[in-house]
Amino acid sequence: MTRKPVIEDVALGLFASEGFEGASLGRIADAVGIRKPSIYAHFRSKEDLFLSVFRRTLRRKKRQIFQFAQDGAGLPFEEMLFGLTERLMDDYESDAETRFLLRMCYFPPTSLHDKVMGMVNPFFRQAExxxxRMLGQPENAGRLHPGGAQEAAIAxxxxxxxxxxxxxxxxxRTAARRLSAVWPVYCRGVLAKH
Structure with missing residues (x-):
């Protein structure tokens, strides 16, 4: 059995809690129960391990977000989007993958900034x-200001x-307070008056 997924799982937890700089290969190896040189059988460097974990985590989160949106397709879009935002806040507190991904999107390691942003920016463009596209569907577009699907998505x-x-x-708690305050403003801004 390969230890690569185990190494990635342990590294994810340490990167999420300690950051890139704080998570040493020695600590990762100790937590996996291997010697540090054994990591090099699977990864060229700490940076290579980090990027592998980041890529895997971004793929998983992308699937989860799109699945959440698909599952909520029968709801009014503003309910589904509000629920998605709450879910992301909950996941940040309870899920190491989400914590790692968000922290590294906001604070990527300086040496890997361009590579991380090279993965993150296409993800955000695709999500937008x-x-x-979803907001432009007839059942949603008729509820928006004319031509407002892209504007509503960006907002x-x-x-x-x-x-x-x-x-x-x-x-x-403070994030939920801000969401509660801004959400009615968002909805008033994108929904057409009937």
């Missing part, structure tokens, strides 16, 4: 395109960015 991404930054810098 998918959200614009949602901006709301989520601010709320998740508050979850990282502050707490779940």
């Amino acid at each position: 395109r998918e959200l614009t 949602y991404v901006t709301v989520v960015d601010g709320v998740l930054a508050e979850a990282i810098y502050g707490s779940r």
Whole structure:
């Protein structure tokens, strides 16, 4: 049995709690129960291990987010999006993958900044395109200001960015407070008056 997934799982936990700089290969090896040189059988360097963990985590989170959106397709879009935002805040508190991913999106290791952003930015562009497509569906588009699907998608991404930054810098409670305050404003801004 390969130890590569085990090494990645342990590294994920340490990167999430200690950051890139704080998670040494020695600590990762000790937690896995191997010697440090054994890590090099699977990864060229700490940076290679980090990028492997980041890539895997981004893929998983992407699947979870798109599955959540698909499962909530029968709800009014504003309920589904509010629920998704709450889910991301909950996951940040309870899930090491989400914590790792969000922290590294906001604070990537300096030496890996361009590589991390090279993975993150396409993900956000795809999410924005998918959200614009979803909001442009007839059942949603008729509820938006004319031509407002892309605008509503961009505004949602901006709301989520601010709320998740508050979850990282502050707490779940203060993030929830901000979401509660901004959500009615978001909805008034994107929904057409009937």
